[in-house]
Amino acid sequence: MTQLKTLKCEICGKEINKDPKLSNKQFENKRYCSLQCRRKGRSVLMKGKGIRENNSNWKGDIADLTTFHKRVEAMKGKPKKCEVCGTINKRVYDWANLTGNYKDINDYKRMCRSCHKKYDLNRKITEADLQEGK
Numbered sequence: 001m002t003q004l005k006t007l008k009c010e011i012c013g014k015e016i017n018k019d020p021k022l023s024n025k026q027f028e029n030k031r032y033c034s035l036q037c038r039r040k041g042r043s044v045l046m047k048g049k050g051i052r053e054n055n056s057n058w059k060g061d062i063a064d065l066t067t068f069h070k071r072v073e074a075m076k077g078k079p080k081k082c083e084v085c086g087t088i089n090k091r092v093y094d095w096a097n098l099t100g101n102y103k104d105i106n107d108y109k110r111m112c113r114s115c116h117k118k119y120d121l122n123r124k125i126t127e128a129d130l131q132e133g134k
Helices: 024-028 035-045 065-076 113-132
Strands: 006-008 015-017 093-097 108-112
Touching: 035 065, 065 093, 065 108, 093 113, 108 113
Parallel strands: none
Antiparallel strands: 006 015, 093 108
16 A cells, blocks of 8 residues: 655645654545645535534624624634734734624734724724714
């Protein structure tokens, strides 16, 4: 039986080398080079098979804020830098919603917790001003 040395990722095409910890059978079943490619691959694979609208637990637009943020993290990955101040050495980074359209996964920006709090506070003040007619 021929031993496999490398495979190609089904999403990005990157070469995957055999990890010595994996058996040949486990390696043959490997389809993705990273967790991010695996997420993309699974979302394509599962399309129409119990995810999003086809899942019995799907809440759609009435989901809570935590769920909306988890959707973004599942699709875009965990943020590791702040797009506002540029820091990469903070402990916590968030996906901050920009306009209040929580269901749009493109309406989020990576922010450190400090910039996220400042952004949300500034946005709430601005919305309050608009409601009062200022």
